[in-house]
Amino acid sequence: MGAIREAFDFSDFPLVERIGFGIFCLFLLAFPWLGMDSFGMAVMIQFLLFSLFGMGWNTIGGYGGQVELGKAQYVGIGAYTVAVLMVRWDIPYWFSMPLGVLIALGYSFLIGYPLFRLKGHYFAIATIATSLVLQDIFINWNFVGAAKGIELPIKGNTFLYMQFTNDTYYYYFILAYFLAGVLYMNWFRKSKLGYQLRMIKIDEEAAESLGIDARWCKIKAYAIASAFVAVGGSFIAVYNLYIDPESVMHLELSIMIALMAMLGGAASLWGPIIGAAILVPLDRYLGSWLGGHKELMGVDFMIYAAIIMFIAAFEPRGIWGIVERYRGRRT
Amino acid sequence: MAFLEVRNLTKDFGGIVANNDVSFSIEEGEIVGLIGPNGAGKTTLFNCIVGYYRPDGGRVIFRGRDITGWKPFQTAREGIGRTFQLMRAAGELTALEHVMVGAFLHQEDRVEAEKEAREVLAFMGLEGVADLYLTELPLAIQKQVGLARALAIKPVLLMLDEVASGLNPTETEEMVKLLKRIHREKGITLFLIEHVMEVVMPISERVIVLDGGMKIAEGPPEEIAHDEKVIKAYLGEKYARGL
Amino acid sequence: MVLADAFIQGILMGFLFALISLGLTIIFGVMDIVNFAHGEFLMLGMYTAYCLSISLGVDPLVTLPLCGAVGALLGLVSYYGLVRYLLRGPMVAQLLGTFGLMLFLRYLAVFLWGIDYRMIKKGLLVGKSLTIGPFHLDMTKVVCALLSLVAFTVVSWIIFKTRVGKALRATSINREAASYMGIKTERMNALAWAMGGITVGIAGGLLANFYYIYPMVGLLFVMIAFATVALGGFGSIKGAFFAGILIGILETVFPIIGHLLKTSIIGPHYKMTIVYLAYFLVVVFRPRGLFGWEQ
Structure with missing residues (x-):
């Protein structure tokens, strides 16, 4: 009960931010009636999805301060569980999605245990390495379609399998996940684990002196992040109806996830959402514009890279970090 | 039974012995100071007790429990609090x-x-x-x-690492007052490590002196202040520094 | 016999891996920064060799000094243009910063040359092989191994025998103390980046003689370099050398074992997996590296 009250309690935010977020939520709810074309709809869905990913990453990467660059493997686990179970045994989404999350949780504990013996760059590289290992396995694993990927059977409009012919349904579907994610994160940042993680980030030795098992806390946060991301992955499976290791497990996806949160402002509730709101449309519109200009191939990624370098060099706390500096409070 | 007991504690870092066969005990409700010149092994001893280092020999017993080699968060949960320099x-x-x-x-x-x-x-x-x-x-x-x-x-035992370092005399005095209040009103046992003798002497009921990784003296502050070995250890340092 | 052959091939590749890792370990040793863009430096070295040998019609080996120069330039520009600013921030920023650099250079290559695979087909050594007893060795790889040895000798000499090297080592041990001693640590950082750039640029020029050239090639080799440096101990030069050879052997012998055992679970398609796993296992179970003689 207390947790639910905490999740809905935004009272420590300045009034203007609460109003702003309220208006933004209304906009999100009304969006399908604003007469956007299907491209705009797709961008919006992508934005909500990446916000969800970013919020998940934020637990371990932002609040916990661990440079985690292997989230794509959990997108893959979530997506593949849904896809494989639907293709092989015709299992509905609402059974396979929770299973995928459970597998992601189990796997995250399994590799989180050795992973969090590491710190700093050792850790960052190791997260990349584990993600690449899993991608390699999926590329060579015929049961899951290997490098060719896997195509989901078309089921028409069905809530059981979460397949729709109209994007509006998908939109509200991911919006529900997004809002649940925001509420969860609003609880998380004020939870015992949330505070403990920030203490670990500031000074791990001091955190331990306060009775905090730093490694265990990080493993828990990592598992939460993985579950978040796996949920997003399960959405990709039913939304795209086709997945392959290249699209759901690639290193670039891991980078994008971390980047969105960093750009917007890690360790803040709004940060990942702001990051996704900037990067996803940029990515989409730039991508579609560049699609017509073959000679400019690669420019989109050069722009992201320039943004990353700029943020890292001059404002490591991201866009929201600038706002927080002015308002003098972190939330 | 002692509150905190350190028995024959030894720690060496690849041949450099930081603590050599150190033994002492602290009773519940005491204020004990640990002093010694730079490089005497104070911080190492401290870290061996709270668990940042694993001792190479000896035991640490806290309230009848063997906590040797426990991790810092475990010793904290057992009731040992600490502050940092x-x-x-x-x-x-x-x-x-x-x-x-x-x-x-x-x-x-x-x-x-x-x-x-x-x-x-x-x-x-x-x-x-x-x-x-x-x-x-x-x-x-x-x-x-x-x-x-x-x-x-x-905590039931508070270990304070150079609580006065970086503070000016007025701030130091205030800190000492605060520590006395903590001791009096909360009944917490205090264990201070200090480089500067002047801070430890007025507050401690008992002082332990380390030099070169070994315990060289132990007793009430007045006695320690006049102990020849202690004076030599500190003087030796001053001579070495060319003062 | 197959195994022995693979073993020798592995050692030859290992010399190259060692050379690639050399720059990474120097930069890390001096300033505790992992350069994610290291593989992209290598890739640009490869393209330098490719473009020059095609456009000027010279042998790819002749371009090596220029590859080194391009590498040095890259290192210096990266240092003065980016890394200097990153040093002021938290470690997260340092990691992401060089990560950004990696992406930038990779897609710069995509922009400039497209995503096609290229290969140098003409050259003094391309396609030639050396036969010693029953073993056929690629001439390019033999030359590569020799040059790697030379590079290690030169770098070791600079670091352990010269005044500049002494200053570099002092900086790596204690930055503050070094600056009190009058060492311009900023310049030492730049020097480390330049040295890292030169060695990896040359490695790229050599690699271009017998490996596909494409914009994403960096990732593969940077992961190998990470594994190598982790194995040898971050910051250790000797470590990088022996670990490189070890990884080379691991990477070539491993698929052969699968072949001999007639199993598809162990096979060439998992060649990289084994390198990633090696990295993971080493850093988890022996963070100081296998050799771990330098802190």
């Missing part, structure tokens, strides 16, 4: 939140933890800085927040 200040958590993290050790609920943290801050007279970030506070106050944070875990 330096607070790593970051604009991430406020003073209140720092103390709340301590209170979270035995408190799941945020509201309760906050209430406890405010009580600790009030006890220390720090209500005024509760909502400020550590980066906004002067060093002396930062150190007090560190102390409050350690108190919030409700």
Whole structure:
């Protein structure tokens, strides 16, 4: 009960931010009636999805301060569980999605245990390495379609399998996940684990002196992040109806996830959402514009890279970090 | 049975012996100081007790339990609080939140933890800085927040690492007063390590002196101040520094 | 016999891996920064060799000094243009910063040359092989191994025998103390980046003689370099050398074992997996590296 009250309690935010977020939520709810074309709809869905990913990453990467660059493997686990179970045994989404999350949780504990013996760059590289290992396995694993990927059977409009012919349904579907994610994160940042993680980030030795098992806390946060991301992955499976290791497990996806949160402002509730709101449309519109200009191939990624370098060099706390500096409070 | 007992503790770093066969004990309710010149092995001994290092030999027994080789968070849960020479200040958590993290050790609920943290801050007279970030506070106050944070875990033994370093004489005096209050009102056993003798002497009931990794003297402060071996150890350092 | 052959091939590849890792370990040793863009430096070295040998019609080996120069330039520009600023921030920023650099250079290559695979087909050594007893060795790889040895000798000499090297080592041990001693640590950082750039640029020029050239090639080799440096101990030069050879052997012998055991679970398609796993296992179970003689 207390947790639910905490999740809905935004009272420590300045009034203007609460109003702003309220208006933004209304906009999100009304969006399908604003007469956007299907491209705009797709961008919006992508934005909500990446916000969800970013919020998940934020637990371990932002609040916990661990440079985690292997989230794509959990997108893959979530997506593949849904896809494989639907293709092989015709299992509905609402059974396979929770299973995928459970597998992601189990796997995250399994590799989180050795992973969090590491710190700093050792850790960052190791997260990349584990993600690449899993991608390699999926590329060579015929049961899951290997490098060719896997195509989901078309089921028409069905809530059981979460397949729709109209994007509006998908939109509200991911919006529900997004809002649940925001509420969860609003609880998380004020939870015992949330505070403990920030203490670990500031000074791990001091955190331990306060009775905090730093490694265990990080493993828990990592598992939460993985579950978040796996949920997003399960959405990709039913939304795209086709997945392959290249699209759901690639290193670039891991980078994008971390980047969105960093750009917007890690360790803040709004940060990942702001990051996704900037990067996803940029990515989409730039991508579609560049699609017509073959000679400019690669420019989109050069722009992201320039943004990353700029943020890292001059404002490591991201866009929201600038706002927080002015308002003098972190939330 | 002693409250904290260190038996024949030895720690060496690849051939360099930092602690050699150190034994002593502390009784419940005491204030004990640990002094010694630079490089005497004070910090190493400290870290062996709280668990940052694993001793190579000997035992640490706390309230009848063998805690040798326990991890720092385990010794903290057992009731050993500690402060650090330096607070790593970051604009991430406020003073209140720092103390709340301590209170979270035995408190799941945020509201309760906050209430406890405010009580600790009030006890220390720090209500005024509760909502400020550590980066906004002067060093002396930062150190007090560190102390409050350690108190919030409700320790029975508080180990203080160079609590006066970086403080001016007035601030030091205030800190000493605060420590005495903590000892008196909360009944917490204090164990201070200090480089500067002047800080430890007026507050400690008993002083242990380390030099070259070994215990060279132990006794009441007045006695220690006139102990030949101790004077030599400190003088030796002064001569070495060319004073 | 197959195994022995693979073993020798592995050692030859290992010399190259060692050379690639050399720059990474120097930069890390001096300033505790992992350069994620290291593989992209290598890739640009490869393209330098490719473009020059095609456009000027010279042998790819002649371009090596220029590859080194391009590498040095890259290192210096990266240092003065980016890394200097990153040093002021938290470690997260340092990691992401060089990560950004990696992406930038990779897609710069995509922009400039497209995503096609290229290969140098003409050259003094291309396609030639050396036969010693029953073993056929690629001439390019033999030359590569020799040059790697030379590079290690030169770098070791600079670092352990010269005044500049002494200053570099002092900086790596204690930056503050070094600056009190009058060492311009900023310049030492730049020097480390330049040295890292030169060695990896040359490695790229050599690699271009017998490996596909494409914009994403960096990732593969940077992961190998990470594994190598982790194995040898971050910051250790000797470590990088022996670990490189070890990884080379691991990477070539491993698929052969699968072949001999007639199993598809162990096979060439998992060649990289084994390198990633090696990295993971080493850093988890022996963080100081296998050799771990330098802190």
